[in-house]
Amino acid sequence: MAPDHARPGPPQLRGAGRMSTRRTTGTAIAEALAANGAALAFGIPGTHNLELYRGMAASGIRHVVTRHEQGAGYAADGYARVTGRPGLVVTTSGPGLMNAMAAMGTAYADSVPLLVLSPGVPTGRERADYGWLHEMKDQRAAADAAVARSVRPGTPAQAVDAVHETFARWAAERPRPVHIEVPLDVLEAPWDGDVPGPWRAPHPPAPSxxxxxxxxxxxxxxxxxxxxxxxxxxxxxxxxxxxxxxxxxxxxxxxxxxxxxxxxxxxxxxxxxxxxxxxxxxxxxxxxxxxxxxxxxxxxxxxxxxxxxxxxxxxxxxxxxxxxxxxxxxxxxxxxxxxxxxxxxxxxxxxxxxxxxxxxxxxxxxxxxxxxxxxxVERGDRWREAQDALRAELPGDVVVVGDSSQVSYLGTAPFWPLSEPRRYLVPVGYSTLGYGLPAAIGARLAEPARPVVALLGDGAFMFSAQELVTGAELGLPLPVVILDNHGFGEIRQNMLDRDIAPYAVDLARPDFAALAQAMGCHGVRVTNAAEAAKQAAAALTAARPTVIVWEVGP
The missing domain is CATH 3.40.50.1220 (TPP-binding domain)
Known part of the structure; x- marks a missing residue:
């Protein structure tokens, strides 16, 4: 078990007592989001997106800082899949937005409503290639390739309308991710007066x-x-x-x-x-x-x-x-x-x-x-024992979050029957790796009274292991069960099926339990399914995530 560490208080910041009441487009966007029901955002502050944070707290929107923007996207995805409500992601320009692209592609493939907000180059500087910090040739076009649409409003009023339009269209259209890129000069522009309320949403189409x-x-x-x-x-x-x-x-x-x-x-x-x-x-x-x-x-x-x-x-x-x-x-x-x-x-x-x-x-x-x-059974019987044991020990309404892992698509999907929808979260069409842990965090925050378990392989876990720190900081009672088969098991098998000697698929792994403890979580190693299930049940009442490692071999 990881020791309880005393946490230092926040540092004393220059000017902390002299916060301005100035209103900008960023403030108006936060108020528009709240008016449309947004209550939780995932993201990372950066040099260019600071105005998006100016009015966030005052608007009642909680913000969770993940340790990578991809994690922010997956967490928002998990939130959206459990609740049926849109997830909200905030990134900075350039690398921040690009880090979230895999999550945006996942949401697009699986019809998950995400709103991704980012700043963009100032008006008139598009494709200028003049060395602006985080500059991309065409950031909006890059994002547009992964989402339903990426829009770049030209005025403060258009930026607020873009938020309202997104939520209104989700009420009647296929729910897919949308990106709004607000040019930095528009984002920082002053805003006077009230923010217009949400658009009246159309009714979803009824059959003739x-x-x-x-x-x-x-x-x-x-x-x-x-x-x-x-x-x-x-x-x-x-x-x-x-x-x-x-x-x-x-x-x-x-x-x-x-x-x-x-x-x-x-x-x-x-x-x-x-x-x-x-x-x-x-x-x-x-x-x-x-x-x-x-x-x-x-x-x-x-x-x-x-x-x-x-x-x-x-x-x-x-x-x-x-x-x-x-x-x-x-x-x-x-x-x-x-x-x-x-x-x-x-x-x-x-x-x-x-x-x-x-x-x-x-x-x-x-x-x-x-x-x-x-x-x-022919395809994945080796993964069945874990499903049966966990299902027997965990509450009947548990949300099971998987990944692009064999234990998920060969194990949980066929062998863990569920009595209601929105309780099995897994990337399907885009089949990304790294989804499980951050999506489980988002699902746990979405419905705090509902238990959540992440069940995934070691290869997938290593794509987003840093989000353990996010879970520890939030004090989430979240069991993370890793079935360690020493790397990329499916790809290893694919190579063998093609008469290719396995290459670049057997991975060195850290001591996952020790890594969890170093990140402020509990970490335990088990040797069988029953032990894993009992540890997972106990983890639902812990004050931080618990990483449970069962080495099953290749």
Whole structure:
């Protein structure tokens, strides 16, 4: 265990008692953020972004300093995934923003709403290459490649409007990250008067009555319907269950949709989109209802070829035919569409042809689930013991945060069933490393009463190990369970599969327990899953993170 160190008081700063009440665009931006519900920001102050901090505390926004901007982005991502509310990131220009780019790409791939604020070169100095501190040729364009859009407001009023527009559009559009680059002269400009309030947000699109009627016709005539639920369905868990039960339809989820239907429900197949048994179930369906998923390559490398009709529901019209052409595309918010379908099914008597389908659907779901689990065991049975032990010891509502680690996608995803959504956080499409620890910090801060555990591999942990200091400073009771397989296990196996001698994948690692103690955390080593689980349960009441290291070997 790490000793309790006395912490010195804050240093006496020059001018600390003479703080100015001057208002700038930065002050107005902070007030606009608070008016839109922002309460927590992650980031690092820098030379050029100081005005963003001028009004932050007075606006009621808590700021958490991470030890790297990438960590700030992942922490904000974890906050957003658990709550469903946007995460906020503040960086300085140039290297600060670039350090956050991996997190921005992760949020884009997985449809997570992040607002990233940074300063930029002063107006008129774009692409000037005159040696300005942190200067980039085109910082906005670089960020724009990783997010839904990057905007550069030209006036103080436009900067505030950019904040309001971002939140308003999230209410009705696919939630993806947005970057606002405020030119330094605009950021530091004086602001007089009140800050305009938030924009009135539009309602998310509801499905057309004609589309609902057509979908109901297809579904109620189906003998073997199947539902695919992606990350876009998370807000519609209640009506999704109603629709599944009314139709007797098995539900296959993506990793992002894990838990949207209680995975102990008899119609739940689980997060097995790309598994052979799930593929057969989906392709044999006479109607396939896909809700909020792009059916992306990360989980479904080989395109589906269903024999029946395909109904696709998505908030993003660009997704309605992507990777699988829809027979019936329904442009709508998933919750609105599922609620309309649930209401339509409830309004009619159990249609002819649906009687008895629930039991048949449960049998089909059970067969597919068993086949998928058999394949999961073949792929990653070595990771199952840890999942079973931790699940038995930790509270039932625990949030499990993973990484691009084998213990996550071969272990937690298939072997840790969840009863509700937003409890398994892991990078999917962008498949970044270093996500787990900072995302767990963000999730823990998002809902302080809910337990959180980070479960990841040693390779992923070393990408963001410095954020242990952040967790220690915040006094977070956070178990961080590291299954140490001596490096990049998946890449090692990929090399062997290609008849390449493993090279550059077996890593020297520090003593993780000692490193944790040096960073102000607890650190312990264990030798089996049961011991790891007991330490994780105890860590939920500690006054700082606890790193639990189980060396499982390559």
């Amino acid at each position: 009555p004609a589309a609902v009627a057509e979908a109901l016709g297809l579904l109620t005539r189906a003998g073997s319907p199947v539902i695919v639920a992606g990350g876009g369905s998370l807000g519609g868990a209640a009506p999704l269950r109603v629709v599944a039960e009314a139709l007797g339809a098995p539900v296959v989820t993506t990793t992002a949709g894990k838990g949207v239907l209680d995975e102990d429900h008899p119609l739940a197949v689980g997060p097995f989109l790309g598994f052979a048994a799930a593929r057969k179930l989906m392709e044999d369906a006479d109607v396939l209802l896909v809700v909020g998923s792009e059916l992306g390559d990360a989980e479904l490398p080989d395109r589906l070829a269903p024999r029946g009709a395909v109904i696709r529901v998505d908030l993003d019209p660009a997704q309605l035919h992507k990777n699988l052409r829809a027979t019936l595309p329904v442009h709508a918010d998933a919750r609105e569409a599922l609620a309309a379908l649930a209401a339509g099914l409830a309004a009619s008597a159990v249609p002819a042809g649906l009687a008895g389908t629930e039991r048949a659907g449960e049998r089909r779901a059970a067969e597919a689930r068993a086949g998928c689990l058999e394949q999961a």
